[in-house]
Amino acid sequence: MENNFKSGFIAIIGRPNVGKSTFLNRVIGQKIAIMSDKAQTTRNKIQGVLTQDDAQIVFIDTPGIHKPKHRLGDFMVQIAENTLNEVDAILFMINAKEGYGKGDQYIIDRLQQVKKPVFLIINKIDLIHPDDLFPLIELYKGKYDFEEIIPISALQGNNVDHMLDVLKAHLPSGPKYYPDDQVTDHPERFIISELIREKVLQLTREEVPHSIAVVIENIEKRDSNAIFIQATVITERKSQKGILIGKHGSMLKEIGKKARADIEALLGTKVYLELWIKVQKDWRNRQSQLRELGFRSDEY
Numbered sequence: 001m002e003n004n005f006k007s008g009f010i011a012i013i014g015r016p017n018v019g020k021s022t023f024l025n026r027v028i029g030q031k032i033a034i035m036s037d038k039a040q041t042t043r044n045k046i047q048g049v050l051t052q053d054d055a056q057i058v059f060i061d062t063p064g065i066h067k068p069k070h071r072l073g074d075f076m077v078q079i080a081e082n083t084l085n086e087v088d089a090i091l092f093m094i095n096a097k098e099g100y101g102k103g104d105q106y107i108i109d110r111l112q113q114v115k116k117p118v119f120l121i122i123n124k125i126d127l128i129h130p131d132d133l134f135p136l137i138e139l140y141k142g143k144y145d146f147e148e149i150i151p152i153s154a155l156q157g158n159n160v161d162h163m164l165d166v167l168k169a170h171l172p173s174g175p176k177y178y179p180d181d182q183v184t185d186h187p188e189r190f191i192i193s194e195l196i197r198e199k200v201l202q203l204t205r206e207e208v209p210h211s212i213a214v215v216i217e218n219i220e221k222r223d224s225n226a227i228f229i230q231a232t233v234i235t236e237r238k239s240q241k242g243i244l245i246g247k248h249g250s251m252l253k254e255i256g257k258k259a260r261a262d263i264e265a266l267l268g269t270k271v272y273l274e275l276w277i278k279v280q281k282d283w284r285n286r287q288s289q290l291r292e293l294g295f296r297s298d299e300y
Contacts, residue, residue: 006055007174008088010167015103018095019123023154024048024061027164028183049178055168056176060087084110089147089170090118096151097127100139108144117147117170121163126153189216191266196231196259196275203255204243212240217276226270229263232278241277252277 012020028048048059084090092111094104111118120140125133137149148166152159184191193214200212218230233255235241245252252275260273 004054004173005176006168006171007057007177008171009058009060009086010089010091011060011084011087012091012093013084013107014093015095015098015101015107018093018098019154020061020093023093023121023123023152023160024059026154026157026160027057027059047184049183050164051176051178051180051182055171056174056178057164057167057171058177084114084116087116088172089167090114090116091121091167092118092146093121093123094140096122096124096133096136099136100143105143111144118144119163119167120144120146120149122149122151123154125151125158126156188267189219192216192219192229192263193231195262195266196233196255196273198262199255199259200233200244203251203258212244226272227267228272228274230274230276232276234278234280236279236281238279241279244277 012023014020025048027050048061050057050059090111092107094100122133122136122140128136133151137151140146140149147170150159150163150166152163154160193216197212197214200214213234215232215234216229217232218228220228222228233244235244243251244255246254256273256275259275260271263273264271
């Protein structure tokens with residue numbers, strides 16, 4: 001490998017719903033982080049690996065930094081804040097349409113303690129008039145000494161390549177941490193569970209908030225042409241179970257249909273998906289259940 005090969009780890013932080021997962025999926029070139037218009041979609045650090053001829057960038061999409069309302073929220077914020085001290089650079093992403101808010105100041109206050117280069121990424125510029133961009137840049141310049149301010153549209157791809165070039169220029173020389181064809185450090189089982197959870201969030205809208213989790217019970221290859229997956233969707237209330245099942249099972253069928261299409265695209269093979277609904281009251285505040293679902297306190 002040439003000596004000028006660059007590599008490093010970059011955290012993506014920002015308020016919930018600024019487009020972090022959309023950005024990650026854009027630069028990696030396939031869906032590895034779930035997307036929803038509901039805040040707080042991402043619960044774990046999702047590592048996306050971009051390998052090019054001259055560099056390898058490992059992106060860490062953290063849960064949105066916010067004031068937590070339950071133990072799961074504590075876990076998510078702790079992950080995001082700890083990540084800031086483990087990386088080579090930080091992308092602080094904001095939503096151009098929403099502009100500056102209290103949540104941004106909450107994050108900026110925490111960035112004051114960080115000794116890493118911080119880039120302000122103004123996302124969703126496709127949603128505002130170009131004349132509104134300059135005042136926004138000036139406003140944020142007065143809040144923090146950013147390494148650079150880069151406007152992009154993760155959805156449309158505007159200015160994303162330029163942003164990657166800027167990041168590479170700031171990375172140290174280093175090795176390839178992952179093979180060329182690896183795009184994430186998460187196992188397929190995790191991504192499958194996230195794809196199912198995404199469909200629940202998208203299809204149930206406000207009726208079923210973030211009180212759901214998805215557990216993959218079994219993945220089995222029964223013949224050369226298909227994979228059988230059994231998964232359980234956990235929710236906190238019986239009323240939510242009814243919504244998730246729907247009239248004559250219609251909602252559960254639709255969730256399964258849409259999730260299966262994404263899972264087949266991920267695995268490149270035919271998939272049979274069996275979904276079950278289970279009620280576990282107040283699971284987000286129970287340490288034992290959080291551990292069982294993979295949210296372990298020893299990870300933060």
